[in-house]
Amino acid sequence: MNGTHAMLSHFPVGFWALATLMILVGAFLSGRLAEISRAALLPVLILSVLGALAAIIIGFLVWPMEANLTSPLARNHILMAFWSLGIFSMITVLVWKAGDAAFEGNRRWVLVILALTGGLMFSSAGTLGGHLVGASTAFSDVLGLMGWEVYTTFYSPLWVIAVMVLIGIGSAVVGLKGRRTAT
Ligand code: HEM
Structure with missing residues (x-):
């Protein structure tokens, strides 16, 4: 079932990346592309949250909790997955409740800041997943520059x-x- 987690994790990462791009386009550009981005954002966000739930549930089904909690790398991976889910769930509720008004005036900055923070979180979750399977990337060094050492439990x-x-x-x-x- 390891492969199922690897396969399912592409859905939240792909939809979150798309949603972040759509928020930036919807917030800062005008014209047809911006309109389409704003109109199509909610379904993309809902799919991203469903995809994340599937990846998280399968993650907990595949690997025993003792194993997950023993490794700082896995702990950091799970932590970042939950932060990403939390932030994008918040964006989903905001867009659901406010609709187009979420992009009006200074309100757009709430979406932009949340989306960029969420972007950092899901990139970290994916990078740490890669680390777990022995495929580290240069993004780990970026995390290191921010003071996050991937082999030591992240803390605030x-x-x-x-x-x-x-x-x-x-x-x-x-x-x-x-x-x-x-x-
Ligand atoms: C939004 C949620 C999540 C995302 C986006 C995500 C993403 C990823 C990615 C991209 C990989 C690398 C897969 C590969 O290339 O083979 C990975 C691996 C892994 N993930 Fe996650 N993950 C998520 C949640 C979780 C959770 C909740 C757990 C544990 C409870 C978990 C445990 C693992 C483990 C143990 C690996 C290493 C797999 C192996 O050794 O074959 N992940 N994850």
């Missing part, structure tokens, strides 16, 4: 988590205020 310092929580609370407050002003 406590202050980063605190900043992320504060950004989350701040965003919720801004959103609630915006909703009250609109009604």
Whole structure:
């Protein structure tokens, strides 16, 4: 079943790469191509999330949990897979709820920042998958430049988590205020 994971993992990676490109085109270009990118984004995002769920489920079915958790490389791979899924699920909900309005004005930056962050995460997940099968790439060195050593468990310092929580609370407050002003 190893081959099934390798085969299925192409779906989220391919759809996430396409969705990231469509978000950039939809956010920064005008004309027919941008319109098509915005209109077709939601189905691509839904397929990407379904593909990721399939790759993750098969991953947990194929390899025993003890083996996954013993190797820092596998732990990092799984961590990046879940971060990618989380970020692209968030983008999917945003685009689903807001539709074309998600691209209006400064709102587009939320999509762009999330998509670029998600892009970094799924590239890392794929790179670490390659490492696991003995096919490392130059992208591992890019991760190294950012302070992520692929053979050591990735971690976020406590202050980063605190900043992320504060950004989350701040965003919720801004959103609630915006909703009250609109009604
Ligand atoms: C979005 C989710 C995921 C993506 C995109 C992904 C991607 C990949 C890729 C591209 C490879 C290299 C495959 C090859 O070239 O043969 C790989 C290998 C691997 N993945 Fe994942 N993966 C995901 C989730 C998971 C999960 C959840 C687990 C474990 C529970 C896992 C465990 C592994 C292992 C152990 C390998 C090495 C396979 C081998 O030694 O043959 N992956 N993954």
